Amino acid sequence: MDKNNRLQSNPMNKGSHSLGRLFLQLRRLERQPQNFGNAGSITPSEIHTIEGIGYEGAILMNELATHLGVTKGAVSQLIVRLEAKQLVMRSSYPHDSRAILISLTEKGKEAYKAHEEMHIQFYDQLRSELSQEEIEIFEKCIEKLNGFLQK
Amino acid sequence: MDKNNRLQSNPMNKGSHSLGRLFLQLRRLERQPQNFGNAGSITPSEIHTIEGIGYEGAILMNELATHLGVTKGAVSQLIVRLEAKQLVMRSSYPHDSRAILISLTEKGKEAYKAHEEMHIQFYDQLRSELSQEEIEIFEKCIEKLNGFLQK
DNA sequence: TAATTATAGTTTAGCATCTAAACTTATTGT
DNA sequence: ACAATAAGTTTAGATGCTAAACTATAATTA
Numbered sequence: 001m002d003k004n005n006r007l008q009s010n011p012m013n014k015g016s017h018s019l020g021r022l023f024l025q026l027r028r029l030e031r032q033p034q035n036f037g038n039a040g041s042i043t044p045s046e047i048h049t050i051e052g053i054g055y056e057g058a059i060l061m062n063e064l065a066t067h068l069g070v071t072k073g074a075v076s077q078l079i080v081r082l083e084a085k086q087l088v089m090r091s092s093y094p095h096d097s098r099a100i101l102i103s104l105t106e107k108g109k110e111a112y113k114a115h116e117e118m119h120i121q122f123y124d125q126l127r128s129e130l131s132q133e134e135i136e137i138f139e140k141c142i143e144k145l146n147g148f149l150q151k
Numbered sequence: 152m153d154k155n156n157r158l159q160s161n162p163m164n165k166g167s168h169s170l171g172r173l174f175l176q177l178r179r180l181e182r183q184p185q186n187f188g189n190a191g192s193i194t195p196s197e198i199h200t201i202e203g204i205g206y207e208g209a210i211l212m213n214e215l216a217t218h219l220g221v222t223k224g225a226v227s228q229l230i231v232r233l234e235a236k237q238l239v240m241r242s243s244y245p246h247d248s249r250a251i252l253i254s255l256t257e258k259g260k261e262a263y264k265a266h267e268e269m270h271i272q273f274y275d276q277l278r279s280e281l282s283q284e285e286i287e288i289f290e291k292c293i294e295k296l297n298g299f300l301q302k
Numbered sequence: 303t304a305a306t307t308a309t310a311g312t313t314t315a316g317c318a319t320c321t322a323a324a325c326t327t328a329t330t331g332t
Numbered sequence: 333a334c335a336a337t338a339a340g341t342t343t344a345g346a347t348g349c350t351a352a353a354c355t356a357t358a359a360t361t362a
Contacts, residue, residue: 015290016274022293024199025300026177028220031318031349045319048175061340069179074320076341098328098339122299123167129295137285138292139166142173144280148273149176182320182347196348212311225349227312249310249357 036118037110039087046087047115049078050104053088054112058103060093087111187269188261190238197238198266200229201255204239205263209254211244238262 033041042050052067053059059067065075079102082088087108093099104112127135184192193201203218204210210218216226230253233239238259244250255263278286 015286015293016270018290018293018297019274020202020270022297022300023177023181024218024220025297026174027181027199029300030174030178033318043318048178051171062338067175069175070319071321072340073322073342077319080341093339096329096339100340119167119171123170125299126292126295130292134288134292135166137288139169141277141281141285141289141292142166142169144277146169146172146176148276149173149180184347194347213309221348222350223311224313224351228348231312244310247310247358251311 036112036114037107039107039111040085042087042111045078046082046085047111049075049082050087050108050112051115053102054104054109054116058091058101060099060101062099064102082108187263187265188258190258190262190265191236193238193262196229197233197236198262200226200233201238201259201263202266204253205255205260205267209242209252211250211252213250215253233259 030044033043034047036042036047048068049064052064056063061072061075061079065072068075079088079090083090086105088102089105091101091103093101130138181195184194185198187193187198199219200215203215207214212223212226212230216223219226230239230241234241237256239253240256242252242254244252281289
C-alpha cells in the first residue's frame with residue numbers, strides 16, 4: 001500500500017504504536033485455550049478465574065466478580081463450568097448462608113501452580129534481557145498504567 | 152480470606168502480579184464499546200479494524216487479517232458490519248480481481264482520528280508522570296514483550 | 303491449451319464470553 | 333414484623349471468534 005497515504009505518521013507517537021501492537025498480541029493470546037497441569041484444555045477466562053481463587057485460597061463469588069471485573073452472573077457461569085471440570089468446589093460461608101466460598105480442588109491447584117510457573121518463567125525471560133534498574137522502571141510504568149486504567 | 156492460605160506469596164513475583172492485574176484491566180477495557188467522533192458506538196474489535204485500515208490508508212482483507220491476528224472469516228464479518236455503519240468501503244484491487252481493497256469513509260476517518268487522539272492523550276498523560284529516560288526504557292520493554300509474544 | 307492446484311474472500315454453524323434483568327433466598331435496618 | 337438490601341442463579345441475547353465448506357479468480361504444470 002502507499003505509505004504516503006497514511007493518516008497517521010507522527011513520529012512522536014511511536015511508543016503508542018508499540019503499545020497498540022502489544023494490545024493486539026494480548027487479544028490474540030487471550031483467545032487461546034491452553035493446558036495447565038493435567039487439567040485438560042483451559043480457556044483464558046477459566047485460568048483467570050482459577051488464578052483469582054488460588055491467590056486468595058478461598059473467595060466469595062462476589063469478591064471474585066470484583067477482582068475479575070465482570071458481573072456476578074458471568075462468574076456464576078464460569079464456576080459451573082469449572083466445577084464440572086472438577087477444578088473448583090463450592091462450600092458454605094459460615095457467617096452468611098447466602099454466600100458461597102469457592103476454592104480449588106487438588107486438580108485446580110495443579111493448574112494454578114502450572115500457570116504461575118509459566119508466569120514466573122515468562123518474567124524470568126524478560127528479566128534476563130534487562131538490567132535490574134530497567135525492570136524496576138518497567139514495573140513502575142505498569143503500576144502507572146494500572147492506575148490510569150483503574151478509572 | 153486467610154492470607155496465610157495463599158498458594159502464592161513469592162515476593163520475587165510482584166512484577167508478574169502487577170502485569171496480571173494489567174491484563175485483567177485490559178480485558179475489561181476490550182469489552183467496552185466507545186464513541187469516537189460522531190460515528191456512534193464502536194466496539195473494540197471494530198476500532199482495532201479501523202485502526203489497521205487507517206494506518207495503511209487502504210489494505211487487503213488478507214493483510215488486515217494478518218495484522219489483527221484473526222482469520223479472514225472474522226475480518227469478512229467485521230467489514231460487513233463496518234460497511235453497514237458506513238465507516239469503511241470496499242473497492243477493487245487492480246492487480247487481482249479476487250482481492251478487495253478496504254479503506255475508510257470520511258466518517259471512518261473521523262473515528263480513526265478521534266481514536267488516535269485518545270491514544271496520544273493517554274500517552275501524554277503517561278509521559279507527564281515519567282522522565283524521558285523512563286519512557287525510553289518503558290518502550291524498550293514493550294518492544295521486548297512484543298518480541299516474546301510474537302511466537 | 304486444458305487440467306490441476308492455490309489463493310482471496312464469503313458464508314455458515316457453533317463455541318466462548320459477557321451483560322442485563324428477572325428471580326430466589328437470606329440478611330439487615332427501622 | 334416488614335421493607336429494603338444483598339448474594340447468587342438463571343435466561344435471553346449480543347459480540348467475536350474459529351473451522352470448514354464454498355465461489356470465483358489466478359497461477360502452475362502437464
